[in-house]
Amino acid sequence: MIEKNSFWSNVIFIIEAMLMLVGVYIALNPEHTLSLSTHGMEEFLPVIPWLIVTYVFINNIFDTNIYYNQTRSNIIFNTFIVQLLFSFILCIICTIYIEHFFFDLDFIIYYFIIGTSIALVIHLGIFAYFTKIASPKRVLIIGRPKAVFSALDNFDYSVQPLHQITHLVIGNYFNNLKNIIEEIDVIYIAGVMDAGVSQELYNYLIRKDKTIYLASTIENSISLNAHLLNISDESIIQVSPYYLTREQYAVKRIMDILVSLCMLLLLSPVLLATVIAIKLESKGPAFYRQERVTLGNKVFWILKFRSMVSDAEAKTGPVLAQKNDSRVTKVGKFIRATRIDEIPQLINVLKGEMSLVGPRPERPNFVKEFTEINPFYPLRYNVRAGITGYAQVYGKYTSDFESKLKFDLLYVKRYTLLLDIKLFLKTILIVFDKMSSQGQSDGSGNIPKNGVNGEIQILK
Incomplete structure:
Protein backbone atom coordinates (compact mmCIF):
# COMPACT_ATOMS: atom_id res chain seq x y z
CA MET A 1 0.00 0.00 0.00
CA ILE A 2 1.32 3.46 -0.92
CA GLU A 3 0.46 5.89 1.84
CA LYS A 4 1.54 9.38 2.74
CA ASN A 5 5.00 9.64 4.38
CA SER A 6 5.84 6.03 3.42
CA PHE A 7 9.16 5.15 1.81
CA TRP A 8 7.65 4.55 -1.65
CA SER A 9 5.63 7.73 -1.46
CA ASN A 10 8.83 9.74 -0.91
CA VAL A 11 10.57 7.91 -3.76
CA ILE A 12 7.69 8.78 -6.08
CA PHE A 13 7.85 12.42 -5.02
CA ILE A 14 11.57 12.59 -5.83
CA ILE A 15 11.06 11.01 -9.27
CA GLU A 16 8.13 13.29 -10.03
CA ALA A 17 10.04 16.39 -8.88
CA MET A 18 12.96 15.51 -11.15
CA LEU A 19 10.64 15.04 -14.12
CA MET A 20 8.95 18.32 -13.22
CA LEU A 21 12.33 20.10 -13.51
CA VAL A 22 12.77 18.60 -16.99
CA GLY A 23 9.29 19.88 -17.86
CA VAL A 24 10.18 23.38 -16.63
CA TYR A 25 13.36 23.41 -18.71
CA ILE A 26 11.47 22.30 -21.81
CA ALA A 27 8.82 24.98 -21.23
CA LEU A 28 11.49 27.68 -20.97
CA ASN A 29 13.21 26.74 -24.23
CA PRO A 30 10.46 27.57 -26.78
CA GLU A 31 11.03 31.26 -26.06
CA HIS A 32 14.82 30.72 -25.99
CA THR A 33 14.85 32.13 -22.46
CA LEU A 34 17.32 29.42 -21.52
CA SER A 35 19.50 27.07 -23.47
CA LEU A 36 21.65 24.07 -22.64
CA SER A 37 24.67 26.39 -22.49
CA THR A 38 26.75 26.83 -19.34
CA HIS A 39 25.28 30.30 -18.75
CA GLY A 40 21.75 28.97 -19.09
CA MET A 41 22.38 26.24 -16.58
CA GLU A 42 23.96 28.74 -14.15
CA GLU A 43 20.76 30.77 -14.27
CA PHE A 44 18.55 27.73 -13.80
CA LEU A 45 20.39 26.10 -10.87
CA PRO A 46 19.35 28.63 -8.16
CA VAL A 47 15.72 28.08 -9.14
CA ILE A 48 15.80 24.31 -8.56
CA PRO A 49 15.59 24.20 -4.71
CA TRP A 50 12.65 26.62 -4.68
CA LEU A 51 10.83 24.67 -7.36
CA ILE A 52 11.27 21.33 -5.57
CA VAL A 53 10.17 22.68 -2.17
CA THR A 54 7.14 24.42 -3.69
CA TYR A 55 6.18 21.41 -5.77
CA VAL A 56 6.38 18.97 -2.84
CA PHE A 57 4.50 21.39 -0.57
CA ILE A 58 1.58 21.86 -2.98
CA ASN A 59 1.33 18.13 -3.67
CA ASN A 60 1.28 17.45 0.07
CA ILE A 61 -1.48 19.99 0.55
CA PHE A 62 -3.68 18.27 -2.02
CA ASP A 63 -2.67 14.72 -1.00
CA THR A 64 -1.76 13.71 -4.54
CA ASN A 65 0.51 10.97 -3.17
CA ILE A 66 -2.37 9.19 -1.42
CA TYR A 67 -4.02 6.58 -3.62
CA TYR A 68 -6.05 4.88 -0.92
CA ASN A 69 -9.73 5.85 -0.91
CA GLN A 70 -9.40 7.65 -4.25
CA THR A 71 -11.06 7.49 -7.66
CA ARG A 72 -9.58 8.05 -11.10
CA SER A 73 -11.61 11.26 -11.57
CA ASN A 74 -10.41 12.63 -8.20
CA ILE A 75 -6.80 11.97 -9.14
CA ILE A 76 -7.20 13.71 -12.51
CA PHE A 77 -8.90 16.72 -10.95
CA ASN A 78 -6.40 17.03 -8.06
CA THR A 79 -3.51 16.80 -10.53
CA PHE A 80 -5.10 19.48 -12.71
CA ILE A 81 -5.48 21.88 -9.75
CA VAL A 82 -1.96 21.23 -8.44
CA GLN A 83 -0.32 21.82 -11.82
CA LEU A 84 -2.39 24.95 -12.46
CA LEU A 85 -1.42 26.43 -9.10
CA PHE A 86 2.21 25.41 -9.48
CA SER A 87 2.37 26.90 -12.99
CA PHE A 88 1.60 30.40 -11.66
CA ILE A 89 3.98 30.08 -8.69
CA LEU A 90 6.64 28.72 -11.05
CA CYS A 91 6.29 31.77 -13.25
CA ILE A 92 6.78 34.07 -10.25
CA ILE A 93 9.92 32.19 -9.11
CA CYS A 94 11.44 32.27 -12.61
CA THR A 95 10.71 36.01 -12.89
CA ILE A 96 12.68 36.61 -9.69
CA TYR A 97 15.72 34.45 -10.47
CA ILE A 98 16.12 34.27 -14.26
CA GLU A 99 17.46 37.25 -16.15
CA HIS A 100 15.35 38.56 -19.03
CA PHE A 101 12.39 36.44 -17.89
CA PHE A 102 9.11 38.11 -17.06
CA PHE A 103 5.69 36.74 -16.12
CA ASP A 104 4.70 34.99 -19.34
CA LEU A 105 1.30 33.45 -20.09
CA ASP A 106 2.72 31.32 -22.91
CA PHE A 107 5.25 29.83 -20.51
CA ILE A 108 2.45 29.01 -18.03
CA ILE A 109 0.51 27.23 -20.78
CA TYR A 110 3.60 25.34 -22.01
CA TYR A 111 4.51 24.10 -18.55
CA PHE A 112 0.92 23.33 -17.58
CA ILE A 113 0.50 21.01 -20.57
CA ILE A 114 3.88 19.31 -20.01
CA GLY A 115 3.63 19.13 -16.20
CA THR A 116 0.06 17.87 -16.20
CA SER A 117 0.90 15.18 -18.75
CA ILE A 118 3.89 13.97 -16.72
CA ALA A 119 1.99 13.99 -13.43
CA LEU A 120 -1.05 12.21 -14.86
CA VAL A 121 1.08 9.42 -16.32
CA ILE A 122 2.74 8.92 -12.92
CA HIS A 123 -0.37 9.16 -10.73
CA LEU A 124 -2.75 7.20 -12.95
CA GLY A 125 -0.10 4.53 -13.51
CA ILE A 126 0.48 4.10 -9.77
CA PHE A 127 -3.26 4.17 -9.09
CA ALA A 128 -3.87 1.43 -11.67
CA TYR A 129 -1.12 -0.69 -10.12
CA PHE A 130 -2.35 0.01 -6.61
CA THR A 131 -5.96 -0.96 -7.35
CA LYS A 132 -4.77 -4.11 -9.13
CA ILE A 133 -2.64 -5.45 -6.27
CA ALA A 134 -4.68 -4.17 -3.33
CA SER A 135 -7.20 -6.73 -2.15
CA PRO A 136 -10.30 -5.46 -0.29
CA LYS A 137 -10.10 -5.69 3.49
CA ARG A 138 -12.87 -7.75 5.04
CA VAL A 139 -14.48 -5.53 7.66
CA LEU A 140 -16.69 -6.43 10.61
CA ILE A 141 -18.66 -3.60 12.24
CA ILE A 142 -19.53 -4.17 15.88
CA GLY A 143 -21.62 -2.08 18.29
CA ARG A 144 -25.15 -1.00 19.06
CA PRO A 145 -27.59 -1.35 16.12
CA LYS A 146 -28.05 2.37 15.39
CA ALA A 147 -24.30 3.07 15.37
CA VAL A 148 -23.55 -0.06 13.31
CA PHE A 149 -26.12 0.70 10.59
CA SER A 150 -25.00 4.34 10.48
CA ALA A 151 -21.40 3.18 9.95
CA LEU A 152 -22.52 0.77 7.23
CA ASP A 153 -24.37 3.56 5.46
CA ASN A 154 -21.20 5.67 5.56
CA PHE A 155 -19.12 2.86 4.04
CA ASP A 156 -21.73 2.42 1.30
CA TYR A 157 -21.54 6.16 0.54
CA SER A 158 -17.77 5.92 0.04
CA VAL A 159 -16.62 5.48 -3.55
CA GLN A 160 -13.52 3.45 -2.71
CA PRO A 161 -13.62 -0.35 -3.23
CA LEU A 162 -10.99 -1.34 -0.66
CA HIS A 163 -13.34 -2.15 2.21
CA GLN A 164 -15.76 -5.03 1.99
CA ILE A 165 -18.24 -5.14 4.86
CA THR A 166 -18.81 -8.85 5.50
CA HIS A 167 -20.32 -8.96 9.01
CA LEU A 168 -22.35 -6.78 11.36
CA VAL A 169 -22.38 -7.74 15.05
CA ILE A 170 -25.12 -5.98 17.02
CA GLY A 171 -25.38 -8.29 20.04
CA ASN A 172 -23.79 -11.22 21.89
CA TYR A 173 -20.50 -9.56 20.97
CA PHE A 174 -17.84 -11.98 22.14
CA ASN A 175 -19.43 -15.27 21.11
CA ASN A 176 -20.21 -13.93 17.63
CA LEU A 177 -16.76 -12.35 17.26
CA LYS A 178 -14.87 -15.48 18.32
CA ASN A 179 -16.80 -17.63 15.84
CA ILE A 180 -15.81 -15.51 12.81
CA ILE A 181 -12.54 -13.84 13.85
CA GLU A 182 -10.50 -15.69 11.19
CA GLU A 183 -12.86 -14.56 8.42
CA ILE A 184 -12.15 -10.84 8.85
CA ASP A 185 -9.20 -8.43 8.58
CA VAL A 186 -10.53 -5.29 10.29
CA ILE A 187 -12.89 -4.72 13.22
CA TYR A 188 -14.64 -1.37 13.30
CA ILE A 189 -15.99 -0.54 16.77
CA ALA A 190 -18.87 1.82 16.00
CA GLY A 191 -20.16 4.45 18.39
CA VAL A 192 -19.79 4.28 22.17
CA MET A 193 -19.89 0.96 24.01
CA ASP A 194 -19.77 0.16 27.72
CA ALA A 195 -16.26 0.73 29.06
CA GLY A 196 -15.89 -2.85 30.31
CA VAL A 197 -17.04 -4.30 26.99
CA SER A 198 -14.75 -2.01 24.98
CA GLN A 199 -11.72 -2.90 27.07
CA GLU A 200 -12.39 -6.60 26.76
CA LEU A 201 -12.76 -6.23 22.98
CA TYR A 202 -9.45 -4.35 22.71
CA ASN A 203 -7.62 -6.97 24.75
CA TYR A 204 -8.98 -9.82 22.64
CA LEU A 205 -8.41 -8.16 19.25
CA ILE A 206 -4.86 -7.05 20.10
CA ARG A 207 -3.95 -10.60 21.03
CA LYS A 208 -5.35 -11.72 17.67
CA ASP A 209 -3.24 -9.11 15.81
CA LYS A 210 -6.31 -7.59 14.17
CA THR A 211 -6.54 -4.05 12.83
CA ILE A 212 -8.99 -1.95 14.83
CA TYR A 213 -10.93 1.05 13.52
CA LEU A 214 -12.46 3.39 16.11
CA ALA A 215 -15.19 5.97 15.58
CA SER A 216 -14.05 9.56 16.20
CA THR A 217 -16.08 9.98 19.38
CA ILE A 218 -15.08 12.40 22.15
CA GLU A 219 -13.91 9.46 24.22
CA ASN A 220 -11.61 8.25 21.42
CA SER A 221 -10.34 11.62 20.19
CA ILE A 222 -9.41 13.04 23.59
CA SER A 223 -6.02 11.29 23.53
CA LEU A 224 -4.96 12.91 20.23
CA ASN A 225 -1.84 15.11 20.55
CA ALA A 226 -1.18 13.66 23.99
CA HIS A 227 2.20 14.24 25.65
CA LEU A 228 4.27 11.62 27.45
CA LEU A 229 5.63 12.54 30.89
CA ASN A 230 8.11 10.47 32.89
CA ILE A 231 7.68 10.75 36.66
CA SER A 232 9.95 8.51 38.69
CA ASP A 233 9.53 5.01 37.24
CA GLU A 234 6.20 5.64 35.55
CA SER A 235 5.27 7.10 32.18
CA ILE A 236 2.17 9.30 32.27
CA ILE A 237 0.04 10.41 29.33
CA GLN A 238 -0.93 14.09 29.50
CA VAL A 239 -4.11 14.74 27.50
CA SER A 240 -4.40 18.15 25.85
CA PRO A 241 -7.66 20.14 26.13
CA TYR A 242 -9.83 21.35 23.24
CA TYR A 243 -8.37 24.82 22.72
CA LEU A 244 -5.39 26.54 21.08
CA THR A 245 -2.39 28.05 22.84
CA GLN A 438 -26.83 20.85 -1.35
CA GLY A 439 -29.05 21.30 1.66
CA GLN A 440 -29.78 18.89 4.45
CA SER A 441 -30.85 15.44 3.32
CA ASP A 442 -34.31 14.16 4.06
CA GLY A 443 -33.11 10.56 4.35
CA SER A 444 -32.70 8.78 7.65
CA GLY A 445 -29.16 7.69 6.91
CA ASN A 446 -29.57 4.45 8.90
CA ILE A 447 -30.81 2.00 6.27
CA PRO A 448 -28.14 -0.35 4.89
CA LYS A 449 -28.07 -0.26 1.10
CA ASN A 450 -25.71 -3.20 0.57
CA GLY A 451 -25.13 -1.92 -2.94
CA VAL A 452 -21.35 -1.70 -2.63
CA ASN A 453 -20.66 -4.42 -0.13
CA GLY A 454 -22.72 -7.33 -1.41
CA GLU A 455 -24.04 -9.93 1.01
CA ILE A 456 -23.62 -9.07 4.71
CA GLN A 457 -24.15 -11.33 7.70
CA ILE A 458 -25.96 -9.64 10.58
CA LEU A 459 -25.19 -11.37 13.89
CA LYS A 460 -27.30 -10.62 16.95
Missing part, protein backbone atom coordinates in the same frame (compact mmCIF):
# COMPACT_ATOMS: atom_id res chain seq x y z
CA ARG A 246 -1.89 31.83 22.93
CA GLU A 247 0.89 31.53 20.36
CA GLN A 248 -1.37 29.54 18.03
CA TYR A 249 -4.17 32.11 18.40
CA ALA A 250 -1.73 34.95 17.59
CA VAL A 251 -0.29 33.29 14.46
CA LYS A 252 -3.77 32.30 13.27
CA ARG A 253 -5.04 35.87 13.73
CA ILE A 254 -2.14 37.40 11.78
CA MET A 255 -2.76 35.00 8.91
CA ASP A 256 -6.49 35.82 8.96
CA ILE A 257 -5.86 39.57 8.68
CA LEU A 258 -3.27 39.37 5.89
CA VAL A 259 -5.12 36.83 3.73
CA SER A 260 -8.60 38.38 4.13
CA LEU A 261 -7.29 41.84 3.18
CA CYS A 262 -5.61 40.50 0.04
CA MET A 263 -8.68 38.48 -0.94
CA LEU A 264 -11.06 41.43 -0.50
CA LEU A 265 -8.88 43.50 -2.83
CA LEU A 266 -8.54 40.74 -5.44
CA LEU A 267 -12.24 39.80 -5.34
CA SER A 268 -13.64 43.33 -5.37
CA PRO A 269 -14.83 43.01 -9.02
CA VAL A 270 -16.69 39.80 -8.10
CA LEU A 271 -18.27 41.54 -5.09
CA LEU A 272 -19.53 44.38 -7.28
CA ALA A 273 -20.90 42.07 -10.00
CA THR A 274 -22.72 39.93 -7.42
CA VAL A 275 -24.38 42.95 -5.80
CA ILE A 276 -25.68 44.08 -9.21
CA ALA A 277 -26.95 40.58 -10.13
CA ILE A 278 -28.83 40.14 -6.83
CA LYS A 279 -30.48 43.56 -7.06
CA LEU A 280 -31.55 42.97 -10.67
CA GLU A 281 -33.23 39.63 -9.93
CA SER A 282 -35.19 40.29 -6.75
CA LYS A 283 -36.22 43.04 -4.36
CA GLY A 284 -34.40 43.47 -1.08
CA PRO A 285 -30.86 44.11 0.13
CA ALA A 286 -27.88 42.49 -1.58
CA PHE A 287 -26.39 41.48 1.75
CA TYR A 288 -27.94 39.24 4.36
CA ARG A 289 -27.20 39.53 8.07
CA GLN A 290 -27.92 36.79 10.56
CA GLU A 291 -27.00 36.11 14.18
CA ARG A 292 -24.37 33.41 14.62
CA VAL A 293 -22.18 32.12 17.47
CA THR A 294 -18.39 32.26 17.54
CA LEU A 295 -15.43 32.04 19.98
CA GLY A 296 -16.53 32.07 23.62
CA ASN A 297 -20.19 31.58 22.62
CA LYS A 298 -20.36 35.24 21.58
CA VAL A 299 -23.14 36.21 19.19
CA PHE A 300 -22.27 38.27 16.11
CA TRP A 301 -23.89 39.27 12.82
CA ILE A 302 -22.58 37.17 9.95
CA LEU A 303 -22.49 38.76 6.49
CA LYS A 304 -23.46 36.87 3.35
CA PHE A 305 -24.78 37.69 -0.08
CA ARG A 306 -28.54 37.13 -0.09
CA SER A 307 -29.29 33.87 -1.93
CA MET A 308 -32.98 33.51 -0.95
CA VAL A 309 -36.03 35.68 -1.37
CA SER A 310 -35.94 38.52 1.14
CA ASP A 311 -38.82 37.17 3.31
CA ALA A 312 -37.62 33.53 3.27
CA GLU A 313 -38.29 32.88 6.98
CA ALA A 314 -41.20 35.23 7.54
CA LYS A 315 -43.66 32.33 7.94
CA THR A 316 -41.46 29.38 8.89
CA GLY A 317 -39.03 30.96 11.34
CA PRO A 318 -35.42 29.68 11.53
CA VAL A 319 -35.05 26.43 9.57
CA LEU A 320 -32.04 24.67 8.03
CA ALA A 321 -31.64 24.90 4.26
CA GLN A 322 -33.05 21.88 2.43
CA LYS A 323 -32.02 20.18 -0.79
CA ASN A 324 -33.68 21.94 -3.77
CA ASP A 325 -34.98 24.66 -1.41
CA SER A 326 -37.68 26.67 -3.25
CA ARG A 327 -36.74 29.85 -1.37
CA VAL A 328 -33.38 30.06 -3.18
CA THR A 329 -33.25 32.45 -6.16
CA LYS A 330 -31.56 31.68 -9.51
CA VAL A 331 -28.63 33.94 -8.68
CA GLY A 332 -28.66 32.42 -5.20
CA LYS A 333 -28.20 28.91 -6.59
CA PHE A 334 -25.16 30.02 -8.56
CA ILE A 335 -23.47 31.96 -5.76
CA ARG A 336 -24.13 29.09 -3.32
CA ALA A 337 -22.68 26.48 -5.69
CA THR A 338 -19.57 28.61 -6.28
CA ARG A 339 -19.36 29.78 -2.63
CA ILE A 340 -19.50 33.43 -3.75
CA ASP A 341 -22.21 34.01 -1.12
CA GLU A 342 -19.56 33.44 1.58
CA ILE A 343 -17.14 36.16 0.37
CA PRO A 344 -18.58 38.99 2.57
CA GLN A 345 -17.55 36.93 5.61
CA LEU A 346 -14.01 38.16 4.93
CA ILE A 347 -15.24 41.36 6.60
CA ASN A 348 -16.23 39.30 9.65
CA VAL A 349 -12.71 37.85 9.61
CA LEU A 350 -11.12 41.31 9.57
CA LYS A 351 -13.32 42.36 12.51
CA GLY A 352 -12.11 39.38 14.53
CA GLU A 353 -15.52 37.70 14.67
CA MET A 354 -14.49 34.82 12.43
CA SER A 355 -11.40 33.05 11.12
CA LEU A 356 -10.62 31.84 7.62
CA VAL A 357 -10.64 28.26 8.93
CA GLY A 358 -12.64 26.90 11.84
CA PRO A 359 -15.98 25.32 12.76
CA ARG A 360 -18.83 26.83 10.76
CA PRO A 361 -20.83 29.31 12.89
CA GLU A 362 -24.32 28.20 13.88
CA ARG A 363 -27.41 30.18 14.85
CA PRO A 364 -28.03 30.73 18.60
CA ASN A 365 -31.31 28.78 18.67
CA PHE A 366 -29.66 25.77 17.01
CA VAL A 367 -26.66 26.01 19.35
CA LYS A 368 -29.05 25.80 22.31
CA GLU A 369 -30.90 22.86 20.74
CA PHE A 370 -27.72 20.95 19.84
CA THR A 371 -26.16 21.57 23.28
CA GLU A 372 -29.18 19.99 24.96
CA ILE A 373 -28.67 16.89 22.80
CA ASN A 374 -24.87 16.76 23.06
CA PRO A 375 -23.19 18.51 26.04
CA PHE A 376 -19.83 18.52 24.20
CA TYR A 377 -21.19 20.80 21.47
CA PRO A 378 -19.95 24.08 23.09
CA LEU A 379 -16.34 22.83 22.81
CA ARG A 380 -16.36 23.81 19.13
CA TYR A 381 -16.60 27.45 20.26
CA ASN A 382 -13.19 27.32 21.93
CA VAL A 383 -11.93 28.66 18.58
CA ARG A 384 -13.29 31.31 16.24
CA ALA A 385 -15.92 30.20 13.76
CA GLY A 386 -14.56 29.83 10.23
CA ILE A 387 -15.52 30.44 6.61
CA THR A 388 -14.39 26.91 5.87
CA GLY A 389 -13.38 24.05 8.11
CA TYR A 390 -12.43 20.43 8.61
CA ALA A 391 -16.04 19.26 8.31
CA GLN A 392 -16.55 21.20 5.07
CA VAL A 393 -13.46 19.65 3.43
CA TYR A 394 -13.65 16.06 4.66
CA GLY A 395 -17.30 15.65 5.63
CA LYS A 396 -20.60 15.70 3.78
CA TYR A 397 -22.85 18.76 3.68
CA THR A 398 -25.76 16.47 4.45
CA SER A 399 -24.17 15.13 7.65
CA ASP A 400 -26.01 15.76 10.91
CA PHE A 401 -24.62 18.15 13.51
CA GLU A 402 -23.05 15.39 15.61
CA SER A 403 -21.01 14.10 12.65
CA LYS A 404 -19.81 17.63 11.94
CA LEU A 405 -19.04 18.14 15.64
CA LYS A 406 -16.59 15.23 15.50
CA PHE A 407 -14.75 16.89 12.61
CA ASP A 408 -14.74 20.25 14.42
CA LEU A 409 -13.24 18.79 17.59
CA LEU A 410 -10.66 16.85 15.58
CA TYR A 411 -9.69 20.18 13.99
CA VAL A 412 -9.14 21.80 17.39
CA LYS A 413 -7.08 18.84 18.56
CA ARG A 414 -4.95 18.62 15.40
CA TYR A 415 -4.57 22.36 14.75
CA THR A 416 -1.41 23.63 13.08
CA LEU A 417 -0.83 26.55 10.73
CA LEU A 418 -0.06 24.03 7.97
CA LEU A 419 -3.44 22.36 8.57
CA ASP A 420 -5.15 25.74 8.15
CA ILE A 421 -3.35 26.33 4.85
CA LYS A 422 -4.23 22.83 3.68
CA LEU A 423 -7.93 23.15 4.53
CA PHE A 424 -8.13 26.62 2.99
CA LEU A 425 -6.60 25.49 -0.32
CA LYS A 426 -8.56 22.22 -0.45
CA THR A 427 -11.76 24.25 -0.15
CA ILE A 428 -11.15 25.10 -3.82
CA LEU A 429 -11.98 21.49 -4.65
CA ILE A 430 -15.20 21.61 -2.61
CA VAL A 431 -16.57 24.35 -4.88
CA PHE A 432 -16.80 21.75 -7.65
CA ASP A 433 -18.47 19.12 -5.46
CA LYS A 434 -22.21 19.15 -6.13
CA MET A 435 -22.96 17.34 -2.89
CA SER A 436 -21.24 20.06 -0.88
CA SER A 437 -23.64 22.74 -2.10
